[in-house]
Amino acid sequence: xxxxxxxxxxxxxxxxxxxxxxxxxxxxATSILNTATKTAGEAKTVVQAGQxxxxxxxxxxxxxxxxxGRSVAALILSKYSAYQNDGLTQYINIVGNAVAIHSDRxxxxxxxxxxxxxxxxxxxxxxxxxxxxxxKGLLRRCKDEETLALVLAHEIGHVSxxxxxxxxxxxxxTDAFMFLGSQAVQRFGPQELVQLTxxxxxxxxxxxxxxxxxxxxxxxxxxxxxxxVKFGAGxxxxxxxxxxxLKTMVGDKSAAxxxxxxxxxxxxxxxxxxxxxxxxxxxxxxxxDDVRTKRxxxxxxxxx
Amino acid sequence: xxxxxxxxxxxxxxxxxxVFAAADILVVKVQTTKLRNxxxxxxxxxxxxxxxxxxxxxxxxxxxxxxxxxxxxxGWIHSSAIEIPKFNLLAMNKDMKTQASANEVVLAGKGFNxxxxxxxxxxxxxxxxxxxxxxxxxxxxxxxxxxxxxxGKLGEFRGVK
Numbered sequence: 468x469x470x471x472x473x474x475x476x477x478x479x480x481x482x483x484x485x486x487x488x489x490x491x492x493x494x495x496a497t498s499i500l501n502t503a504t505k506t507a508g509e510a511k512t513v514v515q516a517g518q519x520x521x522x523x524x525x526x527x528x529x530x531x532x533x534x535x536g537r538s539v540a541a542l543i544l545s546k547y548s549a550y551q552n553d554g555l556t557q558y559i560n561i562v563g564n565a566v567a568i569h570s571d572r573x574x575x576x577x578x579x580x581x582x583x584x585x586x587x588x589x590x591x592x593x594x595x596x597x598x599x600x601x602x603k604g605l606l607r608r609c610k611d612e613e614t615l616a617l618v619l620a621h622e623i624g625h626v627s628x629x630x631x632x633x634x635x636x637x638x639x640x641t642d643a644f645m646f647l648g649s650q651a652v653q654r655f656g657p658q659e660l661v662q663l664t665x666x667x668x669x670x671x672x673x674x675x676x677x678x679x680x681x682x683x684x685x686x687x688x689x690x691x692x693x694x695x696v697k698f699g700a701g702x703x704x705x706x707x708x709x710x711x712x713l714k715t716m717v718g719d720k721s722a723a724x725x726x727x728x729x730x731x732x733x734x735x736x737x738x739x740x741x742x743x744x745x746x747x748x749x750x751x752x753x754x755x756d757d758v759r760t761k762r763x764x765x766x767x768x769x770x771x
Numbered sequence: 772x773x774x775x776x777x778x779x780x781x782x783x784x785x786x787x788x789x790v791f792a793a794a795d796i797l798v799v800k801v802q803t804t805k806l807r808n809x810x811x812x813x814x815x816x817x818x819x820x821x822x823x824x825x826x827x828x829x830x831x832x833x834x835x836x837x838x839x840x841x842x843x844x845x846g847w848i849h850s851s852a853i854e855i856p857k858f859n860l861l862a863m864n865k866d867m868k869t870q871a872s873a874n875e876v877v878l879a880g881k882g883f884n885x886x887x888x889x890x891x892x893x894x895x896x897x898x899x900x901x902x903x904x905x906x907x908x909x910x911x912x913x914x915x916x917x918x919x920x921x922x923g924k925l926g927e928f929r930g931v932k
Contacts, residue, residue, distance in 0.1 A: 529800045529854075530822065531883040537903050538891060544902035560911045561919045568812050568916065569926065574852040576822075577802050582906045598906060612923070647882050655886055664890040667883055671891075703925035759923045 521644040524632040529596075532632060533576035536596030538671050539631070539678065543584075543592055543600055546679070550583040550603055558766040559583065562612065563599065563619045569702040570620070571694070572627040579626075581619065589716070590727030592678055593622040595631035604723050606770055608715040612763035613708030613755050617699040621709065624694030630687045634677035639669050682731020689733070689741055696745045705755040706746050713739050795828040797838060800854040806846035810835030813917050813927070818844060826853065 521527075527535070550556075563581040567573055575597035584590075587604040594600075599622045609615040625631065643666045646659075655663060677683060683691070696706045716728070716735040723729065732738065746752060805816035810832045818840070820826075826838035829845060836853065839845045892900055920926040 528882060533802075534883045534885070534888050537900070538888060538898060540903045540906065541898035541900045544899035544906075545897045549902060549905070556909060557911070560909055561915055564911045565916050565919055565925065568913075572851050573812070574801050574804055574849055576800070577907060580906050580909055582909070598903070643883075660886065660890050663883075663887055664894065667887050667891055668894075670883070703920075703923075703929045753929070756924055759925075762923070 521648070522641075524629060524635055524640060526644070527629075527632055529576040532629075533596040535632070535667075535670060535674070536594040536598050538667070539594040539674050540598040540600075542671065542675050543594065543679070547584040547586050547600075547602075550585040552583065552769055552771075555766050555769055556581070556583055559601065559615070559619070562616050563623070566616055566620045566698050566702050566704075567597075567623050570623050570627050570698040572623075575626065579623070587723060588727040589723045589729060591618060591622050593625040593631065594678070595626070595629065595674065597626050599623070599626070602727065603770065605728070606767070608712055609763075609767070610711065611708065611755060612759040613699070613705040614712045615708075615763065616702065616704045617695050617706060617709035618712055620699040620702075620704075621691045621695035623698055624691035625683070625687070627694060627698075628687070628690055630683055630691065631674050631678060633687070634683075635670050635673045639666065639673060642666055643670065685733050688738070692738055692742055693745055696742065696749070700746075700749055700751075700753055703753050704759075705753050706742075706749070707752075708755075710739055710742055710746075713742070797826045797828055797836065797853045797855055799824040799826070799848075799852060801852045804848060804852040806838070806840070806844065806848055808846060810837070810847045811927070812849075812913060814847065816913075818846060820848070 560579075560581045564579055567579045577596065579597040579599065581599045581601065583606065584600050584602045586602050587607075588602050589604040589608065590600075590602045591605055592600045599619065601618065601622075605618065606615070609618065643663075646663060646666060682688070692709070695709055699708065700706045713735040716724075717739075719729070799820045799822055802822055804820050806818040806820055807814040807816050809815075820840070825841055826848070827840075829837040829839055831837065831850070834850050835847050836850050837845065837847050838853075892898065921928045921931070924931065
């Protein structure tokens with residue numbers, strides 16, 4: 468290779484790199500410039516930038532997820548009261564956080580928080596952003612720490628995989644991103660706030676309907692079961708704890724049947740089959756330990 | 772032959788440096804997190820970082836990123852706590868603050884935020900935000916989690932007598 472050819476090659480490589488950076492720089496510069504000006508044409512460019520940047524539920528920021536989750540949690544707490552038992556609540560929060568730090572998503576915007584709902588329905592709900600609810604009815608069916616941990620791991624799985632955010636209708640998300648893209652340059656004025664609040668109400672309605680009324684689709688539930696095994700066993704818990712829980716639901720004729728987890732999830736038998744395969748596929752299956760069962764019983768004696 | 776090859780090599784290194792250096796600016800995306808002296812939760816935490824803090828990536832290990840803060844402090848942070856800005860290639864030409872502010876404009880802060888929640892709350896008195904605030908006050912610290920794992924022979928304390 469001659470000297471001139473090698474220089475030509477080198478300059479071409481360099482030029483390509485500069486071009487790549489420049490393209491990105493132009494895109495970002497467009498967005499920055501539009502923040503300083505507010506003509507209609509330029510606002511349109513910001514809309515385009517917003518669309519280009521954000522298109523799916525996965526593009527919702529952590530802070531937005533937190534604010535969505537807070538409102539979802541507020542709606543759940545308008546239907547159910549919190550069960551007042553500080554010691555048990557604290558224990559459940561420690562178990563939940565122990566699992567969370569062994570999950571795929573140990574850190575969420577404001578951390579994981581767990582609350583017991585004062586109802587005999589058998590249910591657990593995970594609001595986006597890490598606010599997780601379990602009912603007294605569900606806790607009564609947990610007989611050891613492994614079972615509790617695996618049920619919480621299932622809910623952490625929903626948060627980790629952002630199943631709540633997936634429930635938002637695509638058209639609503641498109642509207643939201645277009646609107647937010649065009650309004651990202653300033654604090655919302657009264658008119659914008661009315662529009663955005665209306666979109667926000669729609670987002671909450673999509674999530675709450677799925678979470679409370681309809682339940683997640685079968686794939687999301689099986690995914691969450693798979694993540695429960697992964698996170699639970701990853702923490703060191705015997706993953707068959709979740710099987711012990713599901714077996715309490717098989718053939719159940721109690722008042723709780725037909726509500727909550729009974730109504731919104733695949734049948735316990737189907738889930739048990741799927742979970743058995745998951746557990747069989749683990750390289751190491753942790754075993755239950757008396758130390759954990761004893762401390763579980765100490766806290767659960769206070770469940771009235 | 773030697774000189775041309777070295778010229779190509781120099782330009783190639785410059786190009787790679789340019790691309791990778793530009794991609795290594797990270798932003799904290801959770802409310803607060805800790806900088807630790809090792810890639811694990813129970814390593815010593817020595818600095819609290821808040822949402823929006825800009826960091827430079829140094830290295831990574833199994834879900835943990837070694838980072839350098841704007842003031843030059845080096846430590847480890849979990850990857851779930853940070854965002855890689857989408858328009859990061861501009862970082863090579865601008866200081867970190869300018870680069871991040873573009874992301875703030877387009878992505879953060881002005882989406883579904885406290886202002887929107889306040890507006891929603893004003894319309895929906897039935898939503899129990901007092902209950903949410905009480906729930907968020909339930910705090911568990913990592914020392915409690917570590918003690919729980921140790922006594923329960925869980926996590927990194929499995930198999931420890």
